[in-house]
Amino acid sequence: MSQVATEQLLKSDSLLTDRVRLVIAVTLAGAKEPMDFRSLLDALNLTKGNLSSHMRKLEEAGIVHIQKEFIDRKPKTTYTLSNKGREELKAYLDTIENFVRAAENL
Amino acid sequence: MSQVATEQLLKSDSLLTDRVRLVIAVTLAGAKEPMDFRSLLDALNLTKGNLSSHMRKLEEAGIVHIQKEFIDRKPKTTYTLSNKGREELKAYLDTIENFVRAAENL
Numbered sequence: 120m121s122q123v124a125t126e127q128l129l130k131s132d133s134l135l136t137d138r139v140r141l142v143i144a145v146t147l148a149g150a151k152e153p154m155d156f157r158s159l160l161d162a163l164n165l166t167k168g169n170l171s172s173h174m175r176k177l178e179e180a181g182i183v184h185i186q187k188e189f190i191d192r193k194p195k196t197t198y199t200l201s202n203k204g205r206e207e208l209k210a211y212l213d214t215i216e217n218f219v220r221a222a223e224n225l
Numbered sequence: 226m227s228q229v230a231t232e233q234l235l236k237s238d239s240l241l242t243d244r245v246r247l248v249i250a251v252t253l254a255g256a257k258e259p260m261d262f263r264s265l266l267d268a269l270n271l272t273k274g275n276l277s278s279h280m281r282k283l284e285e286a287g288i289v290h291i292q293k294e295f296i297d298r299k300p301k302t303t304y305t306l307s308n309k310g311r312e313e314l315k316a317y318l319d320t321i322e323n324f325v326r327a328a329e330n331l
Contacts, residue, residue, distance in 0.1 A: 125248050129269070136244060142231050145328045162228075163235070208328075216325050219318055222251045 121221035128218045134180050135211045139165065140173050144182065144200060144208045153186060153197035174198065182207060227327035234324045240286050241317045245271065246279050250288065250306060250314045259292060259303035280304065288313060 135141045146162050147154060154162075160170055177183040182204035186197045200208065241247045252268050253260060260268075266276055283289040288310035292303045306314065 125251070126270075128244055129248055138234055138242060142235055145231070145324075148328070164232075212325050212328055215321055216329075218251075219322050219325065222254070222314075222318055223322075 121217070124214075124217045124221040127214045131211060131214055133207050133211050134176055134182060135207060137173075139163075139169070140177060141208075141211070143170075143173055143177065144204060147183065147198060147200040148205060148208055150199075153199045155195060155197050159198065177204070227323070230320075230323045230327040233320045237317060237320055239313050239317050240282055240288060241313060243279075245269075245275070246283060247314075247317070249276075249279055249283065250310060253289065253304060253306040254311060254314055256305075259305045261301060261303050265304065283310070 135144055142163060143159065146159065156167075156170070156174075159174075160167065163170065165173075174183060174185075178185055181201055184199045184201045186199070188195055188197075241250055248269060249265065252265065262273075262276070262280075265280075266273065269276065271279075280289060280291075284291055287307055290305045290307045292305070294301055294303075
């Protein structure tokens with residue numbers, strides 16, 4: 120087992136080490152356009168409270184951008200992955216991939 | 226993004242979804258012989274309390290076997306990954322791998 124791959128995985132302090140947040144980031148990364156709260160809920164099958172707590176953390180960390188606008192006088196909030204979020208996601212996916220590859224060579 | 230890969234990752238209720246426990250399992254899987262507490266500590270760079278709490282959970286779930294014996298009249302405790310643990314590890318590594326592969330195809 121590669122010590123480096125293990126240490127990388129254990130040392131990462133990204134918010135994306137939480138698998139729910141990782142899935143949120145991946146879902147946003149794959150979305151063709153900004154997603155609203157309802158679409159995220161449907162895609163992820165989480166409770167509102169759970170999703171909203173994760174989105175707040177991701178926003179505070181600058182991983183997710185929130186856009187608020189009015190459409191037909193109704194407020195609409197949408198989410199996108201920021202550039203920082205995209206980089207952090209890529210880096211963490213690489214970390215997991217290296218780890219899994221090393222683990223499967225056991 | 227594959228919905229199946231995402232759901233598999235989110236639905237797993239394995240103790241190995243915790244990355245520290247995942248690394249412990251991988252370390253035991255790669256060990257040529259049973260490991261004692263000290264070697265695990267050295268390999269993983271955790272605190273005693275943290276490692277011992279994870280080992281207890283892994284033992285209770287039947288993922289890790291504990292052997293206690295006396296060597297030169299001193300008690301010695303060693304740990305191995307059980308067959309159940311090995312299967313669960315393999316299954317969870319496959320889950321992560323499928324997820325990462327789907328995520329990288331975005």
